[in-house]
Amino acid sequence: MRALTLVADRDLVVADLPPPPPPAAGEVQVRIAAVALNHIDVWGYRGMAFVKRKLPIVVGAEASGTIEAVGDGVTRFKPGQKVVMYGALTCGHCKACQEGRDNLCENVGGLIGFHVDGFARELMNIAERLVIPVPDNVDLRDAACAPIAFSTVQHMLFDNAKLQPGETVLVHAGGSGIGTVAIMMAKAIGCTVITTVGDDSKIEGVKKLGADHVINYRKDRFEHETRKITKKKGVDVVFEHVGADTFNGSLLSLKRGGRLVTCGSTSGPTTTINLMQLFQQQYKIFGSFGATMTNIAESLDKMAAGMLPVIDTEVPLDDVGAALKRMESRQVFGKIIVRF
Ligand SMILES: [Zn+2]
Numbered sequence: 001m002r003a004l005t006l007v008a009d010r011d012l013v014v015a016d017l018p019p020p021p022p023p024a025a026g027e028v029q030v031r032i033a034a035v036a037l038n039h040i041d042v043w044g045y046r047g048m049a050f051v052k053r054k055l056p057i058v059v060g061a062e063a064s065g066t067i068e069a070v071g072d073g074v075t076r077f078k079p080g081q082k083v084v085m086y087g088a089l090t091c092g093h094c095k096a097c098q099e100g101r102d103n104l105c106e107n108v109g110g111l112i113g114f115h116v117d118g119f120a121r122e123l124m125n126i127a128e129r130l131v132i133p134v135p136d137n138v139d140l141r142d143a144a145c146a147p148i149a150f151s152t153v154q155h156m157l158f159d160n161a162k163l164q165p166g167e168t169v170l171v172h173a174g175g176s177g178i179g180t181v182a183i184m185m186a187k188a189i190g191c192t193v194i195t196t197v198g199d200d201s202k203i204e205g206v207k208k209l210g211a212d213h214v215i216n217y218r219k220d221r222f223e224h225e226t227r228k229i230t231k232k233k234g235v236d237v238v239f240e241h242v243g244a245d246t247f248n249g250s251l252l253s254l255k256r257g258g259r260l261v262t263c264g265s266t267s268g269p270t271t272t273i274n275l276m277q278l279f280q281q282q283y284k285i286f287g288s289f290g291a292t293m294t295n296i297a298e299s300l301d302k303m304a305a306g307m308l309p310v311i312d313t314e315v316p317l318d319d320v321g322a323a324l325k326r327m328e329s330r331q332v333f334g335k336i337i338v339r340f
């Protein structure tokens with residue numbers, strides 16, 4: 001079977017691997033339909049010195065598919081059913097997993113497609129408990145964006161930042177995969193959305209998604225513009241994933257007592273912050289990583305109700321390297337989907 005394999009840093013090949021054995025007890029076999037690309041794939045593609053993993057590794061961190069076969073004892077799924085998969089090998093036994101907080105698992109066996117073989121292959125076996133059913137009316141292309149893009153945003157905005165209807169939120173990089181989702185989810189509950197783009201060509205797109213104010217961060221300082229738009233008050237919530245380049249400006253964009261939630265640092269992992277500002281302004285900063293099983297189901301429900309991901313392009317397996325380079329240079333609007 002075909003599998004997209006990283007053999008060295010920045011070197012992807014379509015390998016021919018043996019198909020998996022029949023699924024073991026408690027496992028299902030999934031025929032992969034679509035893989036959605038994320039920044040974690042860019043990190044993996046570049047190579048990260050501190051990540052312990054063996055190459056070659058099958059890539060793909062977020063995917064959808066259909067059940068091909070089920071192992072003994074599997075009751076929740078039957079062949080032909082549409083599904084998505086959780087993105088990490090969580091244990092299912094620890095307190096966090098038992099409470100459905102898989103992203104806090106104490107014994108996680110690795111992120112799929114990053115530490116261990118990923119979803120970019122025709123067939124794979126996976127524990128039943130890591131599989132989530134997809135509603136009938138959701139296309140598998142769209143569903144592929146639920147396990148990371150949609151559910152990460154759901155977790156950030158609602159579980160962590162506790163975004164409320166009527167609040168004002170600053171969404172960084174509104175044209176990115178998660179940026180587009182954050183705009184839609186915040187608008188859906190009646191928030192005012194300020195967003196940034198790095199290119200005027202993205203302004204129309206983010207406005208169509210509902211953004212109320214758009215700032216080109218390459219032309220204007222976004223923190224100044226945000227304070228102007230909010231009449232010097234600042235926003236209730238900042239949705240961060242850019243990191244070093246924007247973090248301090250993000251704090252300056254908050255109102256007193258405002259909340260910053262971050263899930264990424266694409267521009268660099270370290271920065272300094274003014275601690276006096278932190279406590280005097282009573283900021284709340286949330287680190288957010290991954291999502292709960294519930295967040296994935298909530299994301300699929302939102303898709304079923306009509307909130308669909310913005311798809312930049314669909315690419316074949318052979319073109320994933322070029323697609324990752326486009327993501328790296330931020331020339332993407334929405335999600336890139338790899339179709340099998
Ligand atoms: Zn666990």
